[in-house]
Amino acid sequence: KSFENNWEYFPLSDKEFTFMVDNVIKMVLPKMVKFIENDKDELVGFLLAFPDLSEAMQRHNGNINPALLLDILIAFKRTDTLALNGFGILSEYHQKGGDALLMTEMHGIVHQNPIFIHGEATQMAETALKMQAEMVTLGLKATKRHRVFSKSI
Secondary structure (H helix, E strand, O other): OOOOOOOOOOOOOHHHHHHHHHHHHHHOOHHHEEEEEOOOOOEEEEEEEEEOOHHHHHOOOOOOOHHHHHHHHHHHHHOOEEEEEEEEEOHHHOOOOHHHHHHHHHHHHHHHOOOOOEEEEOOOEOOOHHHHHHHHHOOOOOOOOEOOOOOOO
């Protein structure tokens, strides 16, 4: 729901969501996942970060094989880049400090894991201007753009 107001957002089907959870969850360290709940114990925000394994995957050109799995396991321990791949807060909770709380938690994750020298906020929509402004305030520099192109056929 935190992404519903982004025009380029398309909800996952139940099957896609299950696939994502079943596969991505294996690469997530629990200490790098943070949630915010309201006073009714309802989830209102989240942060998901994990060691960046993209270089290991790129070395295998998309071929899933035992060598890739071994390379991923090695990269999991050696990568110096942290990927921030999920950050969302329900719109009714914007500008109430939740984003600052999550970023403080991210700061703690980085400092508890000194192996991380670099970080990358991935798949941040180019139209997410508030989020981009927050990232600049935190001292982050934009190096890539996430755009969605469409064509009627």
